[in-house]
Amino acid sequence: MKTTPADKSSPVVEKPFWLNFEFQLRRVGFIVLLLIVVAALVGLFSRGYLSEATRTTDDRSLTLHYEKFNRLMSDMDMKIISVLPEGKRNRIVLGGDFMEGFRIDTLQPQPDKMYSLNGEVILEYPPSAAGEKQTLWLSLTPMKFGSINSTIAIDNGPQITFQQFIYP
Secondary structure, three states: OOOOOOOOOOOOOOOHHHHHHHHHHHHHHHHHHHHHHHHHHHOOOOOOOOOEEEEEOOOOOEEEEEEOEEEOOOOEEEEEEEEOOOOOOOEEEEEEOHHHHEEEEEEEOOOOEEEEEOOEEEEEOOOOOOOOEEEEEEEEEEOOOEEEEEEEEEOOOOEEEEEEEEEO
């Protein structure tokens, strides 16, 4: 059997509109992908420069280091530094949406007493000398996505209000 050669007189018809459309789509897609990678590297989705935040009360008795952005069910760290004035109990109160939004995985150092009251987590530590800094490390897992507004205070003193955004 003989085969007939392909007809070379009818080339593929190229439509300039669709070629230009594909070129523009690739260019925009590359730029979007590049922006996503840069945003991830600087911390827009988790740990990084844009995500790290520090809040302090006016009297400098409480400082909070936390991450503004994180992902659902992903580990995140929080550091609380407290300086107790004379006559105050060493009691840290975490309120707002904190109990609903996070699960505490680890807590260092361990408190003498830990309980919840009126939707707040209360951590009680032994009294320390006035003016002595105490650092508390929390390892948390976000349990719901969206914006979570929380508060932190020492023994009903001035409180810090902070907001975190959790991606699904």
